[in-house]
Amino acid sequence: MEDPEVLSLTRGIRLEPDVYSRNKAVASCSFSPGTVLLSVPAWCMALVPSEKGHRCDGCAVRVGELLNCSGCRGNYWYCGTKCQRSDWKARHKHICRSYPGFVQSDAYQRLPPDVQVDATLLSHSVARLDTNEISPLEGGRSSSPTSVFFSLLPGPVSMSAAPPICPLNSRNLIPAKLVHEVYSRFGNNNFVIHSHLNPIGHGVFPLASRVFNHSCSPNAAPKYHLVPGEVPRMDITALREIREGEEIAICYLDPALPFQSRQEHLQAIYGFTCRCTRCSFESQLGHIPSPSHDPHESQQLTRALRAYVFPSGFHPGQAIGRSDYSDAYYRMPENLYPVLYQSFLPELSETFSRASHEGSYDVALDAGLTLLAFYLLIYPPNYPQIGLHTLEMAKTAWNAFISGDSVIPEAQLSQMTQWYLTYARAVLDVLGPEGDEGGPLEEVETLSRLLRELQ
Template sequence: MQDLRSTMQSSDWIPSSSLVELHPDPTKRNKAIARRNIPVGSTVLSTPAFATALLDSEKGHRCDHCLREQPSLKKCSGCGNYWYCDAKCQNLHWQTNHKRLCKRIGQFENSVTFQQLEKHERMDSLLLSHLLAQLSTLNEPYSPRESRELEVALELLPGPASNVSAPPVCPIKPAPPSQRLVEDLFARFGNNNFTIHSHLNSIAHGVFPVASRLFNHSCVPNAVAKYVFSAGNTVTMEVVSLRDIAVGEEICIPYIDPALMQTRHQVFQITYGFVCDCPACAFLSKIGTSVPEPPEDATELAHLGAKLRDFVGVDEYLKGAPVVAADSQPRSLDDLPPALYCVLHESYMSTLSEAFSRASHEGDYAQAAESGVTLLALYLLVYPKNYPQIGMHLLEMAKTQWNHSFVALNPAGEDKDIAKNIVFQLLDLAKSVLRVLGTEGDSETGPFREIEVLEDIARNA
């Protein structure tokens, strides 16, 4: 039996505001346990980024310090490679990071060594350079004594791909004390870093050692990470509870998209080096390694969709009936009849979502409604309750419904009220799901703003 007190003493890096504590676990090193009963939609942990790097596609559209999207940004006159909201963001980034890179980053990014890297290696190289630049600005450069995050980062377990050497990094002065430290940090990248997103769109990669150290993965998670941007600050990760969590329960977040039913085992093995024992993975291993392919024939596909909608009870859900019970899955995968196993084939979700967006854009509303509702049923089956993807999809369904009822049909009288009510009902459901996660990402835009606009238009129609 491990001594609990010594574990507790060594976790004084956990922010005091957090609702979790770290306990030893016989199989998973540690687990994050709820310190008290946590209601749905609570912030379990709030932790600032230790280092970030914008995706190539976002460079010049977002501030390199606070990551907010801005219509006009000021370019660093030193290197011409970094952009900022204003002098405040630029000064803060300069002091904590950029002063160590500005002179050399341009030459480094133009070098053959950097240009020859694969796209993902270039991201790693920049993120690692930013991390080292930040560590070089400490009073005692690169010292874990000076940086709790560095101490925690080095405590993280290296991933299975940790024998891969670190990519080249931008030369920094003072240089890291040893290549060993650079390799040690990079060995934690693959299985610990996070993709930062705004309204579900990926915008950057980030190192958040405290979150990495605390949370294990589940494909049926009871919490999820969101990113909060604010002027002048580095991005903050907030881990939010997706449902009520009881004191003593383990809190898990998804490391990968829970919809990856077929490829997840491979990702766990190659990237993370663990076997997931969540209820969804237990079900998948029970039904065998290969998920059957869905039918290609249109009639059979339509029949399959109807069966899935029926199984999930999506019509009752849309009427606002409490199909989604207090547990994390509306209908447990365990009850899934063998005839529906093929809906778990990853191609089924992509076929449905392509059909939904194509039909919505082309104005084929009967088709859009059918694939939209079937896709909702699939989301309710594979995602945990209140998962943001469900809310975003309900919002898309509301937009399509609006275009169908008002733009295409232009109803009058009683028909108009019925049509309005369907749109409001979808928006209410979208809000009830998205409110759990709350505002995140770029605060000027996003689903809540879109919902307000559509509600206004519908009210005045």
């Protein structure tokens, strides 16, 4: 790697030259699932509009009572003086007075909510630069987060698409060139901060951006820590065993998206064509036939999918820890290709969630099992969506058991609840708890306790 100081911040990972992406991160030793490969605080963060006023603008923690900043007439809220002081020093003093006018302006109001959060994040990023930190452009200290930020690859942006930024109170002398330098690295280095997979903000984590490339079948994933009084922290965690010499990559989008959508998104936001193993495989599949709407044929397809993923029937206990689903994906028989059609997953998820909310538990358990088979093929091992879905399946089996609204015998429903809980715990434990207190791992424990009390 060109920059030994950046490398010294990462243990067990080396950056190697890569013809398509400048550098790629390679494991210098093997890592077991759940290992935290890199832990970094946000350089900049902005809450999504729906969370403003419910979470601290400094640490993103959700608290009942927040102090509001009197300077900007209640546009920024803090969990306490520690966050208010550090946010003031880092950025807020530069935008406090002008922020209310900025968010009321037509230019801001016309933006979709997602772009509004980016306009604020861009304003925060520019506001936190000071004249000492402009020097990295001319080659300043190389290991500071600001310097690492300026060493990032720019994305495929045009300045005409840049969102408006909040005028700075005192330092309106930030040169346009510098704003452009920030914006050009912005879209392709911008992470959605989530709590239990719900987006709560957007953040920039320069070192993580400098190190990790994208893959549609990643072996690592980010998770976020929210601690009162501290800026949100991102951990990049190994999802499965990573062998020495293997590239470590995360997924920049939802891996369940169809091939074409993934390619378009990666090209538009990040400016590259993905050549990962999965994309190479899918690019050769040619035309993907749409699934039939004939109920009989549709049932045949879902049966075939389940039989392929669970060849000896469904035994969640046995399936835990199986790591050969990704190989199964590449050996998928042609009659299963319609499951890769873009409407298959949204329609199946819709059937599952509608049926579980309406109390049609048998329909939900059936659709949910097909969905699990699909997820196991499409998602990398231990991807959190698999854990969240198996938890939903446990809750559905439990509700069917409690309500008695099911043709499945009670003993089987309680066994099913147990199976899905065991599965959910095994998957969710790999990334571990993240975001707000509570969350899926605690739900797993609560439901396990209820189940034990019954026995």
